Amino acid sequence: MTLSAIQPIRSDQDPAERNSRPGHSRATAPLRTRSQKTKYALTVLAFLLPSAIPLALFTLGPMIGAAWISLTKWNLLAPQQFIGLDNYSKLLTDPRTGEIFLHTVYYIAGYLPLVYVGGLALALALNTALKGRSFLRGVYFLPVITSWIVVALVWRWLLNPSSGAVNSVLGWFGIEGPGWWTDPNWAMPSIILASAWKDLGFVMVILLAGLQSISPDLYDAAKVDGAGWWRRTFSVTIPLLSPSTFFVLIISLINGFQVFDQVYAMTSGGPAGASQVVVQQIYDLTFRYGKAGEASALSWLLFIVVLAVTVIQIRGQKRWVNYG
Amino acid sequence: MAERAVIHDRPRLTPRQLAGAIILHAIVIAGAAIMFFPFLWTIITSITPDASLTVAPAIIPQNPSLGAYEQLFTERPFGLVIVNSFVLAAITTAVQLFTSSTAGYAFSRLPFRGRGIVFAVYLATMMIPLQVLIVPLFVEMKSFGLLNTYLGALLPTFASAFGIFLLRQAINQVPHELDEAATIDGAGHFRIFAFIILPNIKPALATLVVFAFMGSWNSFLWPLIVLRSPELQTLPIALAGLQGQYISDWDVIMAGSVVSVIPMLAIYIFAQKYIIQGVASSGIK
Numbered sequence: 145m146t147l148s149a150i151q152p153i154r155s156d157q158d159p160a161e162r163n164s165r166p167g168h169s170r171a172t173a174p175l176r177t178r179s180q181k182t183k184y185a186l187t188v189l190a191f192l193l194p195s196a197i198p199l200a201l202f203t204l205g206p207m208i209g210a211a212w213i214s215l216t217k218w219n220l221l222a223p224q225q226f227i228g229l230d231n232y233s234k235l236l237t238d239p240r241t242g243e244i245f246l247h248t249v250y251y252i253a254g255y256l257p258l259v260y261v262g263g264l265a266l267a268l269a270l271n272t273a274l275k276g277r278s279f280l281r282g283v284y285f286l287p288v289i290t291s292w293i294v295v296a297l298v299w300r301w302l303l304n305p306s307s308g309a310v311n312s313v314l315g316w317f318g319i320e321g322p323g324w325w326t327d328p329n330w331a332m333p334s335i336i337l338a339s340a341w342k343d344l345g346f347v348m349v350i351l352l353a354g355l356q357s358i359s360p361d362l363y364d365a366a367k368v369d370g371a372g373w374w375r376r377t378f379s380v381t382i383p384l385l386s387p388s389t390f391f392v393l394i395i396s397l398i399n400g401f402q403v404f405d406q407v408y409a410m411t412s413g414g415p416a417g418a419s420q421v422v423v424q425q426i427y428d429l430t431f432r433y434g435k436a437g438e439a440s441a442l443s444w445l446l447f448i449v450v451l452a453v454t455v456i457q458i459r460g461q462k463r464w465v466n467y468g
Numbered sequence: 469m470a471e472r473a474v475i476h477d478r479p480r481l482t483p484r485q486l487a488g489a490i491i492l493h494a495i496v497i498a499g500a501a502i503m504f505f506p507f508l509w510t511i512i513t514s515i516t517p518d519a520s521l522t523v524a525p526a527i528i529p530q531n532p533s534l535g536a537y538e539q540l541f542t543e544r545p546f547g548l549v550i551v552n553s554f555v556l557a558a559i560t561t562a563v564q565l566f567t568s569s570t571a572g573y574a575f576s577r578l579p580f581r582g583r584g585i586v587f588a589v590y591l592a593t594m595m596i597p598l599q600v601l602i603v604p605l606f607v608e609m610k611s612f613g614l615l616n617t618y619l620g621a622l623l624p625t626f627a628s629a630f631g632i633f634l635l636r637q638a639i640n641q642v643p644h645e646l647d648e649a650a651t652i653d654g655a656g657h658f659r660i661f662a663f664i665i666l667p668n669i670k671p672a673l674a675t676l677v678v679f680a681f682m683g684s685w686n687s688f689l690w691p692l693i694v695l696r697s698p699e700l701q702t703l704p705i706a707l708a709g710l711q712g713q714y715i716s717d718w719d720v721i722m723a724g725s726v727v728s729v730i731p732m733l734a735i736y737i738f739a740q741k742y743i744i745q746g747v748a749s750s751g752i753k
Contacts, residue, residue, distance in 0.1 A: 197627075209603075272492070274492070
């Protein structure tokens with residue numbers, strides 16, 4: 145692409161830019177002369193290159209490297225042996241692949257609603273004039289900064305079927321608690337619970353930052369119109385929080401598909417593979433079974449799935465994301 | 469919702485509002501106790517010699533001792549690794565603030581043909597697990613001669629799609645009227661970026677400080693592979709080393725975990741002041 149090919153376009157041509165007002169700012173005004181075009185292109189490059197260079201060299205480059213490894217048979221030690229698409233066809237015909245993707249989707253389906261609704265409620269609560277709210281915000285953020293090694297230890301104890309705190313409390317009410325992480329049916333719910341607990345503070349911080357950009361005047365206006373708390377929350381807060389919500393959804397889905405630390409630390413995919421997820425499988429293939437080629441192929445399959453899901457979300461955002 | 473609105477309501481709190489406020493406090497504080505419990509357990513275990521993890525800790529430990537902490541700083545190089553990790557995290561954070569805000573500005577304010585695709589490629593860098601990038605990255609760093617150097621550990625952290633996306637969303641919410649007014653006054657993009665946009669996205673910048681610092685502070689796999697010399701070691705690697713070496717010394721492991729959380733918590737508390745800073749100071753709308 146030559147420099148002069150980088151040109152501003154009209155707002156209505158770029159879905160990402162539909163909220164800016166065409167013709168009002170210099171950026172979107174048509175540039176007529178060649179030197180203006182070159183100057184604009186240089187400005188764009190000046191803003192983009194500081195991030196584009198490290199991303200291209202240290203993420204995109206290794207991604208292409210992994211794509212090459214996915215076409216080979218390699219145990220990390222012996223020379224690589226080119227085998228074409230064999231790793232992919234092996235993965236696509238193995239019923240186990242579908243299973244680990246299903247487990248991963250199960251995780252996301254349980255985790256995402258919990259962490260989003262919980263995080264939103266927390267952000268709304270801690271944005272009011274609560275006594276000691278700075279302290280409380282700190283407490284809710286503590287799990288986010290604690291390592292999974294420690295969190296998993298504590299949760300394995302809390303959810304211990306015989307001596308854990310959760311089943312003891314359930315016992316007071318005459319409920320016999322499940323086997324949690326020791327039971328194939330309850331292993332994934334245990335991981336979901338611990339993950340939502342740990343990440344609540346993450347969602348809270350993002351949404352709290354988003355809440356700060358909503359003008360108090362809007363609430364005052366809604367109050368004058370007689371809107372109560374629920375009405376204000378659903379008609380003012382949630383629509384105006386949509387850019388932050390969009391961010392949380394995209395990031396949570398991208399991270400959710402790559403769930404690993406908590407699975408590794410709590411169950412390592414067990415019992416009997418009941419909580420085996422995609423990245424745990426990638427880890428096992430690389431470091432336990434010495435199949436780096438197959439692991440890279442599985443990563444690229446995962447990549448394609450995550451990319452498709454993200455593109456669908458970006459396409460869908462114009463229906464509900466509202467940039468002030 | 470906003471503090472201001474609630475404050476001038478205060479003189480006319482109805483009994484219903486009062487009850488609501490009490491219930492809200494009760495729920496939030498009970499929740500906080502649940503959030504804090506595991507950390508409390510960590511602290512108690514860290515001061516209990518011969519701690520065991522199979523049963524719940526005693527709330528008041530028998531023979532509490534700070535021996536585990538002493539061991540960290542005398543027998544283990546925790547002083548050194550904390551300084552190392554702090555320096556790396558500070559550099560990562562400073563560089564990411566720069567690369568994320570400039571890219572965020574371009575993706576929000578500088579339209580060009582193909583921008584949507586470029587943005588998708590940026591996001592795509594988050595979509596492949598680190599576990600498979602490690603081997604090609606190692607080969608690459610080796611060819612650059614950067615193995616066992618801080619530069620080798622730092623370079624892959626210099627740009628983050630997470631941070632760029634975060635700041636793009638924040639810049640999208642800054643009203644265009646502000647840029648337009650500055651444009652009329654003759655300001656170009658660099659001035660608008662530095663004097664209009666940056667001051668208006670302080671909450672998002674502070675959020676990025678927390679997450680960039682945390683990402684570096686907790687990063688394990690890449691530093692483990694690229695940094696071989698003991699004097700270059702970082703905190704998470706030293707923490708993992710404790711587990712190998714002192715299989716049953718849970719007090720030492722938990723002390724290490726407490727020590728590793730405290731600086732991060734300090735950064736969060738410092739940044740929180742700016743995260744919560746209201747729109748009042750930005751003068752918009």
